[in-house]
Amino acid sequence: MMQQPNKLVPFFENLNFERDDNTMVVNFGPQHPSAHGQLRLMLELEGEKVVKAYPDIGYLHRGIEKMAENMTYNEFLPTTDRLDYIASTANNYAYAHAVEKLLGIEAPRRAQAIRTMLLELNRIISHLFFIATHALDVGAMSVFLYAFREREFAMDLMEDYCGARLTHSSVRIGGVPLDLPEGWLAQMMTFLDKMEHELEHTYEALLTENRIWKMRLEDVGVIDAEDALSWGCTGPILRGAGVQYDVRKEEPYELYGELDFDIPVSDRNDAYGRYMLHVEEMRQSARIIRQVMPIYRKSEPQLMAHAPQYLSAPKEEIMTQNYALMQHFVLVTQGMRPPKGEVYAPTESPKGELGFYIKSEGEPYAYRLKCRAPSFYHTGILQKVLVGTYLADVVTMISSSNIVFGEVDR
Amino acid sequence: MRKYTPKDNVQGKAYHTDRFWVAPSVPRTDASEDAHFAALLEKIKESIAVKDAYIQIGQMVVHINPEDNIAALRLVKEACDYAMCTEISAVDYLAQEGEFEVFYQMLNLKKAKRIRIVTRLKEGQAIESVVPLFNSANFAEREMYDMFGIVANNHPFMKRILMPDDWEGHPLLKTYPLQGDEAASWYEVDKIFGKEYREIIGAENRDPSKIDRYDTKRFSRVGYEVPFDADISEGEKETPIEYSETLLVNYNKSSKQLDERR
Structure with missing residues (x-):
């Protein structure tokens, strides 16, 4: 809300005043430790009860969609790191996936195996972060420290692979840039064992049957299936409302079609059910990574798809063959030109359905790129869910929806 | 002489394009190739004027008139199980055709099928809000308004969402400048003193931290x-x-x- 301050009406950064109808407006955020970034939530309170909630977003708006229209396809890929910065590979992949569908190319099998492993590792990182911050917001400080210890291990694995801990850019259009380093799979196995052990003996032992945890989470932030569908909620919120829909299972991409994993569902509709879902999804992610390891070992060493019109040849070819060098030069200086057409490619990011709509006019710049971010819609439903709840549960609901503002504001 | 840039599209351009280069197109297949989409299209055609329909990259695209958007979305929602509207946004074609392309990305969770309902709007034309059908449109249509200036009629809260309330212009339009105006520091000087006093007065300081x-x-x-x-x-x-x-x-x-x- 834009205020026009003058001497009679001073500027109130925090609106906080009694009103005639005995409700009070409380400005929650945009700098609030449990707002998960820059969420400004204007709450109208009647005593402790929320009668109206109005999420105000845009504090982290960087115009990523506009940037996409003015960058070549490969240039834009590192920008996608800045969407959901908790699990960047999921964004990199979603973007690369959409462009690959537009180009009509498919990554080689080894790249697919690496991508699947990285995606699931990112899911684990994101879910560990969810459990940590969710517990912290509700008041369980120690879980935060334990979960971040394991997350650190996972981030080290990401660092070993791509050199970055947060902004990975670990996927390329048409494949992956690097093969897994020596001993990475063994370390991954160690991590998975440790993570599963800690999951059972630390996080679940501390939280799942914890009396306070249950009292704070049960029947809080109730989103039923009808609401979830209507408000466009996906991912754990949709599955937490009893709708079994996971893009990995229903519209499989990469290796998900041939892997054996379950999609956990909860019909509790509340924050506790969603917490349980996240825990179970981490187990399933570990299961997926374990299945992909032998597929990786059996695969051919090729990492990038062969599509000379769109993708540069491998480095050895560029350095030895003239034509490959010429192709590379054109692709680097002008950028690839996908065919005219439009594509919407959904993927299952840790937060929900992350899809990129790309409209190409045959130019090296996308004519229009729309990022369908799950957190955007999960923020939208706050105006419905928070009404009727108590102020103390607002924080629980925000952290339970697992929104990340890089993705909401783009 | 300054390089000419078209004012209706100030976005980045390829610095070189081969003279004989013709952009290929992503293949479109007929909607009859997929049994589910064919049946769906038949159903839509019964009550709604369909301008064009085809399958592109696994999803059916249906072009309709902008007046039919509510009817079409209600039909696919209630009769065809497209229970979720995952995305609403627009594409700016003002420079080429003087039109916006608005699309509704729909998802059928039971059959795992997606369709895109596309409609074209003239500049300044409003579209009926689909919030009564899908609450996800609440935020999505606000973003569309914020980014393109397309108004959704009967929307419960048609205000900017990402940009500040007092922002001028709509950032995703192709006419929206990519950089600030370099001549801006002279505007006030020219207005108050006149152009001939530029040398005497000097450029206006627009940097508050200078x-x-x-x-x-x-x-x-x-x-x-x-x-x-x-x-x-x-x-x-x-x-x-x-x-x-x-x-x-x-x-x-x-x-x-x-x-x-x-």
Whole structure:
């Protein structure tokens, strides 16, 4: 809300005043430790009860969609790191996936195996972060420290692979840039064992049957299936409302079609059910990574798809063959030109359905790129869910929806 | 002479395109190729005028008239199980056709099928809001309004969402400039004094954090005070005033130095 301050009406950064109808407006955020970034939530309170909630977003708006229209396809890929910065590979992949569908190319099998492993590792990182911050917001400080210890291990694995801990850019259009380093799979196995052990003996032992945890989470932030569908909620919120829909299972991409994993569902509709879902999804992610390891070992060493019109040849070819060098030069200086057409490619990011709509006019710049971010819609439903709840549960609901503002504001 | 840039599309352009290069197209297949889509299209065609329909990259695209958007979305939602509207946005074709393309991305969760309902709007034309059918449109249509200026009629709260309320312009339009106006610092000078006074007045300072070392009107010189509006471009005069030590701390010197303690 834009205020026009003058001497009679001073500027109130925090609106906080009694009103005639005995409700009070409380400005929650945009700098609030449990707002998960820059969420400004204007709450109208009647005593402790929320009668109206109005999420105000845009504090982290960087115009990523506009940037996409003015960058070549490969240039834009590192920008996608800045969407959901908790699990960047999921964004990199979603973007690369959409462009690959537009180009009509498919990554080689080894790249697919690496991508699947990285995606699931990112899911684990994101879910560990969810459990940590969710517990912290509700008041369980120690879980935060334990979960971040394991997350650190996972981030080290990401660092070993791509050199970055947060902004990975670990996927390329048409494949992956690097093969897994020596001993990475063994370390991954160690991590998975440790993570599963800690999951059972630390996080679940501390939280799942914890009396306070249950009292704070049960029947809080109730989103039923009808609401979830209507408000466009996906991912754990949709599955937490009893709708079994996971893009990995229903519209499989990469290796998900041939892997054996379950999609956990909860019909509790509340924050506790969603917490349980996240825990179970981490187990399933570990299961997926374990299945992909032998597929990786059996695969051919090729990492990038062969599509000379769109993708540069491998480095050895560029350095030895003239034509490959010429192709590379054109692709680097002008950028690839996908065919005219439009594509919407959904993927299952840790937060929900992350899809990129790309409209190409045959130019090296996308004519229009729309990022369908799950957190955007999960923020939208706050105006419905928070009404009727108590102020103390607002924080629980925000952290339970697992929104990340890089993705909401783009 | 300055390079000509078309004003209706100021976005980035390829710096070189081969003269004989023709962009290929992503293949479109007929909607009859997929049994589910064919049946769906038949159902839509019964009550709604379909301008074009085809399958592209696994999803059916249905072009309709903008007046039919509510009817079409209600039909696919209630009769065809497309229970979720995952995305609403627009594409700017004002430069080419004077139109916006608005699309509704729909998802059928039971059959795992997606369709895109596309409609074209003239510039300045509003579209009926689909919030009564899908609450996800609440935020999505606001974003569409914010980014393109397309108004959704009967939307419960048609306001900007990402940009500040007092923002001018809609950022995703192709006419929206990518950089600030470099001549902006002259506008006020030209208006007040006239263009011929540019040299005398000088450019307007539009940087609020700019510090001018020699400006003794607006900036104080702590510890080295000079008279108000004195010219110190040649160096300031010695002043006989003694200043408090606290003002003249030498921050470059560490307070604990070994040679001093000895």
